Amino acid sequence: MGETLKDLSGQFAKRQPKQVDQLTEEAPILGIIPFEQASHGLWNMYEEVDDITGAGWVEMNAPLPAVDVVGNLRKVDLSILGGEIECTEDMAKMFHGKEAYFSRKLPKVVRKSGMSAEQRILYDNFRAYALKNKSAMSAGSTSNTNYSILAVRFISSETCGLYSPECFTQGSILNTEPMNGGNLYKAPTGKHQGVLVYGMRLKAYLGIQIANKHSVAALVNVNKDNVPTEAMVDDLLASVRAIPGSTYLFMHEKARNMLCRYKASALHITPGGKDLDRQVTHWNGIEIVTSYNFQDGTEKAVAL
Numbered sequence: 295m296g297e298t299l300k301d302l303s304g305q306f307a308k309r310q311p312k313q314v315d316q317l318t319e320e321a322p323i324l325g326i327i328p329f330e331q332a333s334h335g336l337w338n339m340y341e342e343v344d345d346i347t348g349a350g351w352v353e354m355n356a357p358l359p360a361v362d363v364v365g366n367l368r369k370v371d372l373s374i375l376g377g378e379i380e381c382t383e384d385m386a387k388m389f390h391g392k393e394a395y396f397s398r399k400l401p402k403v404v405r406k407s408g409m410s411a412e413q414r415i416l417y418d419n420f421r422a423y424a425l426k427n428k429s430a431m432s433a434g435s436t437s438n439t440n441y442s443i444l445a446v447r448f449i450s451s452e453t454c455g456l457y458s459p460e461c462f463t464q465g466s467i468l469n470t471e472p473m474n475g476g477n478l479y480k481a482p483t484g485k486h487q488g489v490l491v492y493g494m495r496l497k498a499y500l501g502i503q504i505a506n507k508h509s510v511a512a513l514v515n516v517n518k519d520n521v522p523t524e525a526m527v528d529d530l531l532a533s534v535r536a537i538p539g540s541t542y543l544f545m546h547e548k549a550r551n552m553l554c555r556y557k558a559s560a561l562h563i564t565p566g567g568k569d570l571d572r573q574v575t576h577w578n579g580i581e582i583v584t585s586y587n588f589q590d591g592t593e594k595a596v597a598l
Contacts, residue, residue, distance in 0.1 A: 295540065296328030296454045299467065309465025316404040317467060321412035323544055323585050328448050329455035332501065337371045338456050342505045368505065372456055375411050376497035378473065379403060380481060383490045392476075392492040403496070404468060411500070413587040416544065419502040420444050424512035425596065429533055431513055432598050435520040440593040441549040443513040443522065445580075447534045447541040453509040458499035468496045508535050514596045521552045531580055538579040546588035550574060 297305075303314035318325035332338040349361055381395045389395040421442055424430040448454055461467055473479070473493030481491045504510055511533040513522050522530075527543075534541060554572045575582055 295448060295450050296330040298326060298328060300325065302329060302457065302462070303467060306459075306462035307466045310467075313404055313466050313468060316401045317408035317411075319405050319408065321408035321585065321587060323542075323583055323587070324408055324412040324415065326542065326583065327415070327455040327502075328450075329457045329500070330451065332372055332456045332458050332499075335458050335460060336499055337369055338501070338503060339367060339369055340451065340503060340505050342366050342368045370456070370501060370503050372458055372499045372501035373414075374497055375407060375468070375500050376495060377403070377407065378493055378495045380484065380486050380491040380493045382486055383478060383492070386492055396470075396494050400470075400496075407468070407496070409587050412585060415502055416444065416585070416588060419504065420446055420510050420544070421512050421514075423504050423510050425514075425598075427507055427510070428598075429507070429511040430596070430598060431511075431526065431530065432596065433513055433516040433520045433522045433526065435515040435517045436595050437517065438594045439517050439591050440514065440595060441516045441546050441552075441588065441591060442593060443516060443527070443530065443549055444544040445511045445513075445530045445534045445536065445541065446544060447506075447509045447536060449506050449509055449540070452503070452505040454503055456501040456503055461498045461500070468498045471495050471497070508533070510534065514593070514598070516549055516552070517591065518552060521555065524556055527553070527577055531578065536578075536580050538581075541580050543577055543580055543582045544588075545582065545584055546590060547584040547586065548591065549588070550582055550584050553577070 299318060300314050303311060307313060349359070352358060379396065379399060381392050386392040386395055389398065421444060424444070446453070461469070463469060471494070473495055476492065478490045478492060481487050481489055511530050513526060513530050516522060531541070531543070553574055557574050558572050
């Protein structure tokens with residue numbers, strides 16, 4: 295099934311083991327995606343399966359039927375998760391060196407990088423694929439105050455994350471490299487334009503592959519006036535052929551709160567009961583994972 299970034303960090307990023315925690319601290323979905331090594335470093339070749347013919351029952355001594363996997367060879371490029379950070383000459387002196395400055399700033403930068411990466415995966419990969427693949431359904435809202443609910447079934451070598459071994463050459467997930475050889479240079483652009491600065495760039499090669507049309511689906515146009523019915527959520531999971539353990543429902547915390555009404559309607563409070571637990575963590579055995587990296591009720595209505 296692949297390994298999470300935390301698993302990979304434990305194997306290959308032993309110089310900076312805390313970096314993966316910073317990367318996924320506010321990106322919980324990024325933290326559970328199974329990643330597999332790309333076939334060619336910066337891109338991955340895979341077979342998109344169109345049809346599979348499996349073994350069949352035959353009479354004794356009868357010839358066996360042919361089995362086959364029909365598909366097309368595809369290529370997906372990895373993306374760069376990275377950025378540049380600069381420190382002015384005077385700021386470096388105040389922090390007793392540029393290394394101390396970068397060391398203090400990097401945890402916040404890495405955490406924000408994880409949030410940005412997760413949002414891009416949610417919208418530019420999973421949600422975009424569901425809309426293009428026509429595996430999206432609408433909860434009915436026509437306003438621009440919406441949320442999305444995503445169903446994703448991870449499948450080894452088909453629907454998974456991708457990484458390049460280049461990520462771990464320095465013993466960390468995000469490689470760092472001093473700009474201009476670690477020497478001062480005049481910033482050409484940005485807020486420090488024209489000022490002498492030290493620079494550092496961060497870079498990792500990661501990607502998402504979706505090679506099974508029955509693995510990603512979306513419920514869009516969701517808001518408080520258009521809450522999905524139980525049947526809609528059931529159908530969403532059925533469209534990805536959901537299996538507990540490899541399938542997840544991804545959504546904003548407020549979208550999950552909308553689904554709490556279905557648990558509330560089934561609650562039974564005993565006379566001595568003091569705890570009212572309306573939290574929904576699973577839907578028919580499928581784990582719900584929430585993230586604040588979904589847009590907070592600002593998605594535009596989608597015409598399906």
